[in-house]
Amino acid sequence: MLEVKDLHVCVEEDPSEKILKGVNLTINKGEIHAIMGPNGSGKSTLSKVVAGHEAYEVTQGDILFEGESILELDPEERAHLGVFLAFQYPVEVPGVTNKTLLRQAYNTIAQEQGREELDPLQFEDYAKEKLELIDMKPEFLERSINAGFSGGEKKRNEIFQMAVLNPKLSFLDETDSGLDIDALKTVANGINQIADEDKAICMVTHYQRILDYITPDHVHVMIDGKIAKSGDKELAVKLEEQGYDWLIDTAAASV
Numbered sequence: 188m189l190e191v192k193d194l195h196v197c198v199e200e201d202p203s204e205k206i207l208k209g210v211n212l213t214i215n216k217g218e219i220h221a222i223m224g225p226n227g228s229g230k231s232t233l234s235k236v237v238a239g240h241e242a243y244e245v246t247q248g249d250i251l252f253e254g255e256s257i258l259e260l261d262p263e264e265r266a267h268l269g270v271f272l273a274f275q276y277p278v279e280v281p282g283v284t285n286k287t288l289l290r291q292a293y294n295t296i297a298q299e300q301g302r303e304e305l306d307p308l309q310f311e312d313y314a315k316e317k318l319e320l321i322d323m324k325p326e327f328l329e330r331s332i333n334a335g336f337s338g339g340e341k342k343r344n345e346i347f348q349m350a351v352l353n354p355k356l357s358f359l360d361e362t363d364s365g366l367d368i369d370a371l372k373t374v375a376n377g378i379n380q381i382a383d384e385d386k387a388i389c390m391v392t393h394y395q396r397i398l399d400y401i402t403p404d405h406v407h408v409m410i411d412g413k414i415a416k417s418g419d420k421e422l423a424v425k426l427e428e429q430g431y432d433w434l435i436d437t438a439a440a441s442v
């Protein structure tokens with residue numbers, strides 16, 4: 188589904204600031220991947236670059252989605268193909284409800300993919316089913332964008348967006364941050380229900396915590412803009428016990 192090949196990325200406005208230095212990653216449908224690593228290693232940048240964020244420039248390598256390069260596509264076009272990176276609404280928009288915005292996003296993608304669009308009532312029924320996956324009340328649909336969303340609600344809203352938009356490939360960046368243990372279990376349970384054989388999910392996380400509830404098929408450790416090691420879920424356990432230092436030393440020694 189996704190093939191990242193020798194990806195080099197710098198910051199658009201400062202080409203000397205190299206962030207990704209040759210990332211290779213293959214994600215097949217039906218798989219759950221975890222990308223772990225120390226702060227500042229480039230995890231979020233990788234997800235943003237796959238989603239098409241304009242702050243970054245690809246200087247070398249390629250990103251293929253279902254066999255085609257998506258480098259020239261803008262973020263909307265990538266979303267229409269089925270690539271999802273949870274979006275944080277940038278500002279509070281009084282009067283625009285979560286429901287309105289999500290229905291627009293849903294219908295745009297449905298139109299693009301030749302599926303039926305939903306009218307407000309149909310969408311409401313559809314969205315309410317999805318809310319149950321993450322144990323949220325229907326009132327959440329009527330909330331103004333960002334108005335007083337707590338950290339935990341923002342994270343739940345990301346999973347809700349994913350449930351509604353039903354993307355082929357999802358990047359979930361630090362989904363566990365700001366969640367207490369009960370909310371974490373609920374969110375993880377929602378993700379597990381959304382995951383299926385046709386989708387791929389990539390969890391981006393500094394901590395192993397959420398992986399107690401979501402079992403990844405593959406775990407990758409990013410160090411200084413490269414994937415320094417890949418393995419299975421045992422690798423995440425080892426990182427929890429031993430931290431990242433042993434890999435940082437290995438990565439430095441191989442330079």
Ligand code: ADP
Pocket residue numbers: 198204206224225226227228229230231232233242
């Ligand atoms: P992680 O998610 O692993 O913590 P990031 O991908 O957020 O790491 O950041 C990797 C490095 O790239 C950091 O040093 C960060 O400061 C830098 N960086 C990321 N985005 C930008 C940007 N838009 N402008 C300048 N530097 C950036």
Ligand code: MG
Pocket residue numbers: 226227231
């Ligand atoms: Mg960071």
Ligand code: MG
Pocket residue numbers: 230231232360361
């Ligand atoms: Mg990050």
